[in-house]
Amino acid sequence: MSSVFSLSLDQELIMTNGVNGGLGGLLAERSSGAPRRRFKRYTTGTYIGLIACAIQGSPDKMLTFKQIMKKLEPFVFGDKRGIENNIRVCLSSNRCFEKVPFDPNYPNPKKNFWKVNENGITPKMFRRHFKYLINIFPGLSIPTQAVDECKDNSHAPEPLACKVAESKSVGKFTGPFSIDSLLKSDREVKRMRSTSLEERVHYGDAQRGTAKRKNVYEYEAVECYNPVSVVGRELASAKIPLLSSGPQHGHSLPPHITYNHHVLFSSPLMYRPTRYVSW
DNA sequence: AATTGTTTAAGAACCC
DNA sequence: GGGTTCTTAAACAATT
Numbered sequence: 111m112s113s114v115f116s117l118s119l120d121q122e123l124i125m126t127n128g129v130n131g132g133l134g135g136l137l138a139e140r141s142s143g144a145p146r147r148r149f150k151r152y153t154t155g156t157y158i159g160l161i162a163c164a165i166q167g168s169p170d171k172m173l174t175f176k177q178i179m180k181k182l183e184p185f186v187f188g189d190k191r192g193i194e195n196n197i198r199v200c201l202s203s204n205r206c207f208e209k210v211p212f213d214p215n216y217p218n219p220k221k222n223f224w225k226v227n228e229n230g231i232t233p234k235m236f237r238r239h240f241k242y243l244i245n246i247f248p249g250l251s252i253p254t255q256a257v258d259e260c261k262d263n264s265h266a267p268e269p270l271a272c273k274v275a276e277s278k279s280v281g282k283f284t285g286p287f288s289i290d291s292l293l294k295s296d297r298e299v300k301r302m303r304s305t306s307l308e309e310r311v312h313y314g315d316a317q318r319g320t321a322k323r324k325n326v327y328e329y330e331a332v333e334c335y336n337p338v339s340v341v342g343r344e345l346a347s348a349k350i351p352l353l354s355s356g357p358q359h360g361h362s363l364p365p366h367i368t369y370n371h372h373v374l375f376s377s378p379l380m381y382r383p384t385r386y387v388s389w
Numbered sequence: 390a391a392t393t394g395t396t397t398a399a400g401a402a403c404c405c
Numbered sequence: 406g407g408g409t410t411c412t413t414a415a416a417c418a419a420t421t
Contacts, residue, residue: 156412175392194392202394
């Protein structure tokens with residue numbers, strides 16, 4: 111079975127800063143012996159988002175490091191080794207990426223698939239690394255029907271489903287994990303939840319490894335109170351329609367909208383068909 | 390030797 | 406402005 115994961119060099123997925131453009135900018139060449147390069151933060155994309163998209167665009171939702179590099183190859187210019195290093199750092203230091211043994215019977219620490227661990231995606235990470243998907247997914251911002259029945263929202267984990275029901279918003283979903291909320295300031299979101307959420311399970315570090323991380327995610331963990339993907343829950347509770355049959359702005363949702371958080375990454379429609387990369 | 394993964398650290402951009 | 410987050414570089418270990 112083959113799958114086509116399309117990436118467009120000139121659209122929102124790829125970082126644009128008007129200078130270098132695309133990964134050619136983010137992944138700029140480093141001249142040997144030169145002082146540490148000043149990097150330009152790109153507004154709409156990061157390594158994490160890109161890697162996640164590459165992985166989720168694969169048929170099995172997991173790739174080896176080599177396969178990841180292969181997927182991103184068209185966007186890699188210049189110092190390939192440095193870029194590989196950066197991607198490795200990203201993979202091994204972020205909890206949103208998870209290793210899967212190449213062969214479970216013979217686990218090998220150096221031979222793994224990498225997959226996206228949605229449990230490791232916090233709202234903050236979502237905003238930072240995936241928010242550009244909002245522009246690609248009209249369904250994430252369209253008015254939605256009120257989600258007023260917990261029992262019918264069987265695809266969504268209970269805690270959020272009930273929270274959504276509490277909000278009873280007609281027209282637009284405004285729950286704590288609504289896209290709007292996700293795009294609001296963390297402070298606002300935390301204030302919204304502070305009165306209703308009691309015990310939260312600490313997630314540990316969203317990133318692994320470095321010393322400077324050790325106290326970083328203390329408060330961020332507050333946003334993850336259930337071992338279920340925050341992103342997935344958000345989409346579930348908002349009953350995001352599949353893009354292929356999604357409603358237009360101002361239209362009501364079709365009756366049989368099912369929760370499929372994989373749409374976040376898997377739909378080929380998330381990319382404009384400007385340039386395709388197949389694998 | 391090459392590849393893969395982990396860890397540390399510094400600097401810069403981002404966010405509150 | 407200060408804390409946080411991301412990018413980059415580099416060293417190192419383990420494995421192929």
